[in-house]
Amino acid sequence: MLDTEWPDSWRGAFxxxxxxxxxxxxxxxxxxxxxxxxxxGDSSKPSGGWIMPTPAHEDWHKRLGAHPQQVAAWWTGRPYSLLVATGTMVDAVEVDGRLGKRAAKLLRATGQPAPIVAMPNGRWLFLTTSAEGVPGIxxxxxxxxxxxxxxxxxxxxxxxxxxxxHWRVKPEIWGWRLPTAGTVHNVLVRALLGESAEQPSAQPVFAAGSSAA
Incomplete structure (x- = not known):
């Protein structure tokens, strides 16, 4: 946690x-x-509340795809949180931890790769290729x-x-390949309906060009 009580060396390391x-x-x-x-020391924040980070710059849409040198400059002076914009090459489906664990077991049982992020509020993020939406359920x-x-x-x-x-499943474990949105959506639906990890499923299908390696 970045806190004013932390030594400057810790804040710098982060x-x-x-x-x-x-x-x-x-x-x-x-x-x-x-x-x-x-x-x-920010008294405007609710005590014990969960504050989701937002882009530090109002014109963040115009900054997408910045060169790595520019990215390096952004983080030179401040410990900004690290965000990734969704809707272009990557999407994310955010679920509660219980559903996330069930879906992760299904993915693991079938060998389907998906980068998974866990947040301190107990929510999980499943990263996929971009899509126009998710199933109605x-x-x-x-x-x-x-x-x-x-x-x-x-x-x-x-x-x-x-x-x-933190990562529950790191992207490099799967060679930085993003699974197709439909593949992960299907697994999340199965998990939501209470299907077990023992039930067989189709092999993963990757969208063309989804590899970021």
């Missing part, structure tokens, strides 16, 4: 790690953005949120007041 991750993702073509970050569920065009999600190692965003 900034350096965030910067390195942002540069690495930018080189792979991911649309990374600097986001807001927690600052101790997911769209209508209160605990499911689709991040598509015009949205963003935080990536590790973004720190917050109550913890640090």
């Amino acid at each position: 900034r350096i790690e965030l910067r390195a991750e942002a540069i690495g993702l930018a080189w792979r073509g991911w649309p990374v953005l600097p986001g807001t970050y927690p600052e101790g 997911l769209a209508e569920h209160d605990d499911v949120r689709w991040h598509g065009e015009g949205s963003w999600v935080p990536l590790p190692p973004t720190p917050f007041e109550h913890g640090v965003v």
Whole structure:
């Protein structure tokens, strides 16, 4: 957690790690953005509340696809959170931890790769290729949120007041391939309906050009 009580060396180390991750993702073509970050002593924030980061710049849409050198400059002075804009090359489906664990077991049982992010508020993010939407059963569920065009999600190692965003499944484990949205949506629907990991499923299908390697 980035806190005013932390030694400056710790805060600096976090900034350096965030910067390195942002540069690495930018080189792979991911649309990374600097986001807001927690600052101790801000009495405007609700006590114990969860504050989701937002883009640090109002013109963030115009900054998508910035060269890695520009990305490096953004993180030179401040420990910005690390955001990735959705709706272009990557989307995310946000679910509660219980549904996330069931879906992750289904993916693991069938050998289907999907980068998965866990946030300190107990929510999970399943990253996929971009799509125009999600199945109705997911769209209508209160605990499911689709991040598509015009949205963003935080990536590790973004720190917050109550913890640090971390990978449950790292992209490099699967060679930086993003699964097709439909593949992951199908697994999430199965998990939502309570299907077990023992039930066989189709092999994963990747969209052409989905590899960021």
